[in-house]
Amino acid sequence: MRLKQAIHVELLQSGRRLTINVINRGPLLAESHTDQLFQQLVSYREQGSDKPHLGLGLFIARLIAEHHNGSISASNLPDKTGVCFSVTLPL
DSSP: OOOOOEEEEEEEEEETTEEEEEEEEEOOOOGGGTTTTTSSTTTOOOOOOOSOOSSSSHHHHHHHHHHHTTEEEEETTTSSSSEEEEEEEEE
């Protein structure tokens, strides 16, 4: 049985920019796919999932961030225990 970990949310301000980090402990992102995650209709789900998935969520999140002159990114944590999704917006 796999224990569930809490998802951590951080809010950081640096000058006139605000960054929201969503940190999830668990499976890592494939390094070769991080740039493609935010493209339309892209999904990297584990095989065998019985739930349909259209690959639109991160694409829409990118559009919203860019509409507000911000950006969104994803990366593996330095200690390789999970991933961090970051949204940066101007204040």
